[in-house]
Amino acid sequence: xxxxxxxxxxxxxxxxxxxxxxxxxxxxxxxxxxxxxxxxxxxxxxxxxxxxxxxxxxxxxxxxxxxxxxxxxxxxxxxxxxxxxxxxxxxxxxxxxxxxxxxxxxxxxxxxxxxxxxxxxxxxxxxxxxxxxxxxxxxxxxxxxxxxxxxxxxxxxxxxxxxxxxxxxxxxxxxxxxxxxxxxxxxxxxxxxxxxxxxxxxxxxxxxxxxxxxxxxxxxxxxxxxxxxxxxxxxxxxxxxxxxxxxxxxxxxxxxxxxxxx
Numbered sequence: 001x002x003x004x005x006x007x008x009x010x011x012x013x014x015x016x017x018x019x020x021x022x023x024x025x026x027x028x029x030x031x032x033x034x035x036x037x038x039x040x041x042x043x044x045x046x047x048x049x050x051x052x053x054x055x056x057x058x059x060x061x062x063x064x065x066x067x068x069x070x071x072x073x074x075x076x077x078x079x080x081x082x083x084x085x086x087x088x089x090x091x092x093x094x095x096x097x098x099x100x101x102x103x104x105x106x107x108x109x110x111x112x113x114x115x116x117x118x119x120x121x122x123x124x125x126x127x128x129x130x131x132x133x134x135x136x137x138x139x140x141x142x143x144x145x146x147x148x149x150x151x152x153x154x155x156x157x158x159x160x161x162x163x164x165x166x167x168x169x170x171x172x173x174x175x176x177x178x179x180x181x182x183x184x185x186x187x188x189x190x191x192x193x194x195x196x197x198x199x200x201x202x203x204x205x206x207x208x209x210x211x212x213x214x215x216x217x218x219x220x221x222x223x224x225x226x227x228x229x230x231x232x233x234x235x236x237x238x239x240x241x242x243x244x245x246x247x248x249x250x251x252x253x254x255x256x257x258x259x260x261x262x
Contacts, residue, residue: 016141021134045183045214047246055245076104076254084254087239091216092224100259101232106251108211108238112139112177115236115255119207120145120174127176129160131184133211136177148173158187162196176206180223181214194225201234207261209236213253216244232258 018024022044032039050056062068075081081098088094096102105111112135120126122144128136130149140147150165152158160178178197180189194210201208208225215222225235240253255262 013142013144017138020138045243046248047243049246051246051250055247076102080104081254084239084256088224088226088256091222092227094224094226094256096226096256097259101256101262103255103262105238105253105255107242107253108213108240109135109139111238111253111255112136112209112211113143115209116140116143116145116175118261123172125170125173127165127173127206129177129179129182132177133179133183145174146172152182152185152187154185158182158185159189159193160197162200165200170204170206173204173206176201176208177211178208178225179211181212181217181219183214188219189223189225191223191227194223194228194231197225198228198231198235202230207234207236209238211238213238213240213243215239226256236261 026041026044029039029041078098081102081104084102084104085096085098088096116126116139120140120143124145125148126136126140126145127148127150128140129152131152137147148168150160150168152160176197180193181187182189197208197210200206210225212224215224224237225231226237228235236255236257238253238255241250242248242253
């Protein structure tokens with residue numbers, strides 16, 4: 001019997017995306033190091049310090065618990081959600097209901113994926129900052145969303161130009177991605193900026209999603225967009241233990257917003 005050549009075509013959606021930016025860069029760095037170069041990679045903000053000794057000791061203690069290794073509740077254990085709510089109260093003065101307004105994540109990438117799936121139909125538009133975290137673009141493309149870039153410029157302290165945004169065709173825009181303190185520029189957000197974002201979201205019926213894992217880094221006064229009155233109705237915020245607690249490999253993050261969005 002003649003064998004046919006085995007040929008499986010990938011899904012059409014893969015034609016719109018490339019290899020993940022940081023994956024490609026890490027391979028380039030590894031190749032350069034193999035050639036004898038000593039490369040300092042500025043690509044991924046991975047902490048170069050370990051978690052606290054207390055954190056590691058707690059992990060070791062809990063790992064010895066035979067009941068700690070099974071499937072966990074989809075909404076996370078109550079103690080973790082309460083700790084996340086306490087984190088928001090302690091650092092930002094924001095009150096969150098741990099039972100209805102928090103959803104644990106295994107990192108922002110999971111949140112970006114599921115928020116887009118929850119709000120954006122194929123063909124809908126998504127506002128993405130330029131420059132900005134590559135995952136906002138790659139996952140939106142993968143899910144069939146139309147990318148609409150808005151520019152962040154140094155002479156405007158890497159903040160959105162709201163006059164320019166108001167002049168854009170915003171029909172069909174469902175989400176707007178923001179990231180302050182900003183990656184890659186390092187620019188911080190002011191409360192005035194967050195007030196403008198909340199006003200923009202409410203007037204144009206757009207969900208603003210602020211990715212906020214850097215708020216405790218070199219920052220005496222950490223901010224959250226949820227500190228703004230009415231923000232919880234129209235905004236979503238990601239947070240994470242990755243940067244502030246030196247725990248990127250632990251995959252501990254969460255999303256905070258109103259109960260309906262959760």
